[in-house]
Amino acid sequence: MNPLDVVLWVVVPYVAMAVFVVGHYWRYRYDKFGWTTRSSQLYESRLLRWGSPLFHFGILAALGGHVVGLGIPTSWTEAAGIPEHAYHVVAVGLGAVAGIGTIAGLAILIYRRRTVGPVFSATTRNDKLMYVLLTTTILLGLSNTVLGNFVGEGVDYRHTVSPWFRGLFYFSPKPELMAEAGLGYQLHALSACALFAAWPFTRLVHVFSAPLGYFTRPYIVYRSRTPQLGSRATARGWDRVGSSRR
């Protein structure tokens, strides 16, 4: 096994995953105040009205596609009686629609960010880095779908990329599979790793705030004044009386 392959397809993904998980924990623990979508709708909404839903719904569909494509082994779909060809046609069709929606939305959003004065001045360096990583990953992903299926011979990612990806999760990495996967998929995987490593430190954290609890909670939230509103931290049970906390 080539050591470079091990670094690229074992070390890099694991490091990215670790940073992703620990980073989120750390950010949530220490920076709840900074955890927000930081919406720019107040500045401009005409372009946002098109760009944002296109992008977000597109990327949600793409996420669904990835879950199915990477998570479900070929053997399962075959056992379910879905012919490989039919699966492929559906996947490529939906993937292309989602991808094009995402790209169109992203293009509108980036155009808006650059040209609308207030939005541009509210853009931080962190945002710019995030946009580069996100756009690169999405473009590479879409080009794999388009080039692989409409232009040239398709790479069979379900027998290379997917098993490799699943292998990472049950700790039996198979870097040799990824080495065969073709440059397009390799670059897409690497840029995704970079994106995931940066994720917890950007505004992308808002993904994990998807407000699903809204469906089940009562409309009006009542809360007691009690917890931690004061300037001092609440005393812990084991703090000695007369110490700085009590």
Next chain:
Amino acid sequence: MRLMAQMGMVMNLDKCIGCHTCSVTCKQAWTNRSGVEYVWFNNVETRPGQGYPRTYEDQERWKGGWVVGRGGRLQLRTGSRLRRLMTIFSNPVQPSMGDYYEPWTYDYDTLLNAPVQEHTPVARPESMITGKPMKVEWSANWDDDLGGAPELTQADPVLRKISAEVKEKFEQTYMFYLPRICEHCINPSCAASCPSGAIYKREEDGIVLVDQDRCRGWRMCVTGCPYKKIYFNHRTGKAEKCTFCFPRVEVGIPTVCSETCVGRLRCMGIVLYDADRVLEAGSTPDPQDLQDAQRSLILDPEDPEVIRAARRAGIAEDWIDAAQRSPIYALINRYQVALPLHPEYRTMPMVWYIPPLSPVVDALTETGHDGEEAGNLFGAIESLRIPVEYLAELFTAGDTDRVTRVLRKLGAMRSYMRDLNLGRPAQESIAEAVGMTGRDVEDMHRLLAIAKYEDRYVIPTAHSEHGPGGEEYASGCSLDYDGGPGMGGPDGGWGPFGETSGGTTPIAVENFHMLAQRQTTDTIAAPRDKSQRVNLLNWDGKGAPERLFPRRDGEARPTDEPTGGGTQPGEPGSLDHDPTSGDPEPRP
């Protein structure tokens, strides 16, 4: 019966002179930060007028508040929960910056640094959003004192509802001011719209707050509030709103807007209400009956049954006592002269208003009649339909009778008290004509006209046994919270992701640093050498503090930067450069 206490306010519009002191002091206390330049938790609107943000009362357009849906059930005007979640990527009805106004400052540098020249230099307006020169075209008070009328007033959504003939004459006959803060509603639609559940109502006093750590910037609350009293901080990406000055209220002092009100027209106190019946009252089919439904929610604090229920609900004795002495209970339920603002939004607002009578008196006096004679006044209230119709659209969902009844009571108070003041015998018949007794009228007069501080504000303090203490109490040093003083401050206190990140700072500490910074800066952003400046406000005139004068070229720099005392910028010590304290450094 589930009893809860609710903090509330009543404003006596007759006494508002439209001076905006309340707005300015509120802004100084709460929204003098970047990201909320355009935000006025307290604003004062001239009526008729468009309000702030423009035409916010047009709920067909802005979709705030509750409506009675199919089957008589209360639902948000924006529809179902799913429907709202489908629009979080782009909220279709969020006011834009232009509906509030684009905040600006002036290029004062031009004035200060202009060379000697023939023409007076001009400071041009600069946008505080983009930093570019801009044309000022709107503000929070563009139509103040009917400025721009009648063109601008045509867009007033309240005026649109009343008949055309009335509309035309309006500007010549009537104008008054309407100070507005968050209503701290009993059934807040802002909280109901929040997908994250970050907006909550405090159990102890009903104050509605946004948890800044849980807000994720979904912006649904901005749409949900029919009074448009939730604002989006565009720098931090979080929603902010009037806090009813809870750190002050917790220790028994009134809100900043009340405390500084020049007209002394705001009353504050608590009421006890039955939380179990809120939904039922809010679903009252006829909007004109809503205010009576809300009045019936608010319970009589003298009723032994209510007192028992209050004790059962764990409400402390001093709170029950405060509820009995509450000025707002007296004005809302006992005298029934206060009216809720737009009850038809069905949020059960808790800032009520006493409608203005003065314009009627003025109009009457102008015609040569005695404007304070009871008979004349009653007649005028009946015949001056214009103000009454307008007030009815604001306060009673269009029911003119209820407004008339209140105005008659206010008129009766004037006539009755005038007789007393002139040493004439009291005419009990005047009080009886409006269903009151002379005693009631005198009590009401004491509260509304004399308005002693301790009568206007009956604010029970928060109980420390309920928790670790109010925000302002901070028994011990207010700086000894997690992370310590070094964390605070508008600069240097930023987390790794810019100013929005990092833990929150207690308000007392934040204000302290903010004040320190404002006292030592003269630019809109923090200047680089701020820590090296002298704060003249704290200089008592003795000696020559370090850096009072600029250093001469070539002069040796004294030891370490920035202050001799060894304090760091942003630390409290750097606030006062006490010139008398022993300073080891040689003076120039």
